Amino acid sequence: MSTKTPSEADILRPINTFTKKYIALFGVCALAFGAFLVAWAYQLQKGLVVTGLGDWGSGGGVTWGLYIGAFIWWVGIAHGGIILSAAVRLLGMDRYMPVARLAELLTIAGLSAAGFYILVHMGRPDRMVTSVLGHYHITVNNSPLVWDVTVITAYFVLTATYLALTLRYDITRLRDQLPDLFEPVYKIMTIGYTKEEDRVIERMVWWLALAIIIMAPLLLHGGVIPWLFAVLPGMPAWFGAVQGPQFLTIALTSAISGVILVAYAFRRAYDWEHIMTDDVFRGLLLWLGFFCLLFLWLQLQQNVTGLFKAPLSTSTAQGATLDHPIYLLSMGLVFATLAYIFAQTIRPSLFTKARAILSGIVVLTATFLEKLLFVVEGFMHPEFEIYAATPGEYFPSAIEWLSLAGTIGMVVLIFLSVSKVVPVVELHAIEHLRGDHGHEHEEHGETAAEKEVKA
Amino acid sequence: MSTDDESFHPLGNEWENELETMLDDTEYDTELGMEMAQDAFRVTKGELSEAEFHEKYHEDVMEEFGEDNRPTAEAFEAAQEEAKGAASRMLSKFEGDGEEGRREAMKKMGAGAAAVGLGAWGTVENGNEPDPEPDVAAAAEEEEDPYEHDRTQWGMALDLERCDGCLSCVTACATENQLDSGVNWMYVLEFEDPGESANTNSSLARTSGPSPNRLIRPCQHCTDAPCEKVCPTTARHTRDKDGLVLTDYDVCIGCRYCQVACPYGVNYFQWDEPDVSTEDIAEHHEELGQGDHMTDDRGRWVDSRAPRGVMSKCTMCPSRQDGHMGEEYVGTTACQQACPPGAIQFGNMSDEESDPKKYAANPSRGRTLERISPPSADALEESLDGADDDLESVLEATDLDEDTLALMKAVEITGELGTGDGKLAGYEREFQEALDALADHGLDLDSEDVLVELDLADETDEDEEFDGPSVEDAQQRLEAFTGSPESNFRLLEDMGTNPNIVYLGQEPGPHAEQTEPTGATSLEYEQLSYEAVNGETIDLVDNRKEVLDEETVGDTGWSL
Ligand code: SF4
């Protein structure tokens, strides 16, 4: 551990500094996001014909492509983020407290990107409110897409509440050191705050965390998102029960990778070596390795059942997936990361910051490719494969690729902006690191869960 | 309709056990009864032929009931009489002495076995017999037939063996709806099916001789449409009054989930501004006093090509069904009217007398109605003036040859003429009028001499009484003329979509793959075009991706 003692000043540093690097990064991201907004405007004007998409069937194309693949990818990152943060609170995994709020923010930013993709993907986004909300009471009974929108909204609200509640504690205590510029924001966020509520809020947050942990596999990335595909018998590449667990492992690997990247970026920018210690990253890497293993295990399940003696259409679809260079690349990347992570647990000297970052990037690339291919493969090998134009052709157009850069820019912008207003590391976290065990919450910190993680 | 247990009956073990008890109470062999019922079921599923069934049980039946008189003319007649149900037909083959005996046998075999096995007698594929619809309702009233509706349900019977591959329907649909290039709401494809026997007798079906397998593929207007289920907006919906599955272009958000969920690949998204403007379409039709060809009776925009950003697919012409184009267009579709060989039969699937139901019930008869145009009554009267009234003289005096006359008479023998209000009913009336004109002239088409001469009845011995025309002979006559389809199926039935299109002909198997158009009458999409209402010529295109790629930003030509 570092010799420096974490202080309030440390966590306030992002708010009270304004560097050229910050401006440069902000500029680059704004440019990427702005460029995509222009491209989207062009798409709205011309129609979705500017994409590489088409009609499956006689039309020789695929109906959904990068937009939906990236949508699932972002939702995965988002869901994993909140699961991580909820686990920290629920299981008292205090080691990860310094990254918990970043994980929550990743959820908010990821869900925003995913929500944005829903709009970008639609032919008539202007009707979102009238058509979807107007018939909600009917469609919620049948349409997995409506379930998705419902659950994503619910998660957004839940996470935002969660964040807002925990921020009240910090803002009240740090108010004097926060810039007056955002006074109204702080006023609203701490409205009606009294010291007595701390205990209540702690309980509420605990319950929210519980709700999130329970809902995640049942409804979220183990539920409604995979059901968008897994319930359709017409597309054997998608149909089946393995999609739920598979989506969940992909979400968790993506999210941990995302948290590693974000945390490293903040640590580097604000000299937080003593807050987000190497120990935290070693722990996160180990979790990443564990979820990579689950990821590969479930892929194996699908391949074996799909290839051994499956119905014709299923084995055609699975065979095509297994033969696809992108699929092999994606699996290879995850496997390589897994191998590295296990190696560095045996020989700790193999751990370096750069390699941890690389692991994160590699896994995020792998999960993106896997999601993209997953969506496309469904249309390539439908049950009704009689058409000469099936499997069709698809390659994302320049605008679709730009959307990826645009949403990454958007997510980074959210981090850059939020970190200028509120602390992205909890006050609790540094109190804990300093050893002020003033809180009940932290008291059972060093208990079973902590030891388990260390083990 | 599926059960997890091993029961042969769709209602499952419980029902089966009940029947067994019922049979135990009769004096006849329970095992035999159950076994027969079971095999009868296999026949309905096509696992066993009717002949094999009789072969197998002939001796047992003789032993048990002491009689077996199969097959007889009565048996065949029974099949034709739908009211009496398919069960009686089966049983009548063991019996044979008309109504009395049939009832007796029914009792003997045990009502249970009859209900379980034979009531469901339906899709019997044997020799060249007609193909009545499964009569499951008779077996168990509780069992819901997904294809039964108590309202109008528009649908089609598509005779694949009659399709010429001329793409007239595709062009007509594009014209009717002003579709962009590659938006093939109606699509016709040729396919090869490794592992399936080559097209067996489709050579009889077409005037142009044997042809490759073809599939006519409009939207199936499924009763349980997955596209509708997944739609997040209710834009994709089933119209209450007539079961059409439509897209409300004013509600659709263009998420394309319907296209993802439809197992048939019949949806076409409007990726860019359509070639023909909404105003041009409205103006064109309003000038003709036909409404705007877009808004249906409920005031919803569901017809013609979609505007930019929403989903489209075959509509089965709601503007026509709502009478906006005039009464004479109700019950028609553009594709159906354009099809030269009459391979597309459109109508109300809830009406046994509609074109598709009639056609599917006896395809050979339907084909004959499509293929033969008898001379008009006036023309006949004129040419018969002064001629004798014997068969030879009549044939000599008119344009009719003996075969045509025999076919006309065979059509009359195999079903009532002129029932219902479809196109086939119209043809039947023409047949009727011609036959009446001949009768008026004095030719007795029901006399033994004439019927025997036309091969529509057996000659009787001196001591026998002539019992009229033979339905079986008439049916054979029709089939010898125009064949009977390979099978009768609905597309991807196990997807549970309950499509409202019945196909006649060869079902594409899982290995089936589309091939280039071949054969004398086949055309390629690229050879065709139509003139839009704005005066532009719009080319038909098979693979729409080629059209869409032109506007893709940064099209690399690569594919994942
Ligand atoms: S074929 Fe059935 S599922 Fe497909 S679009 Fe038509 S009604 Fe919907």
Ligand code: SF4
């Ligand atoms: S594209 Fe339109 S009709 Fe199809 S599912 Fe989406 S909203 Fe419904």
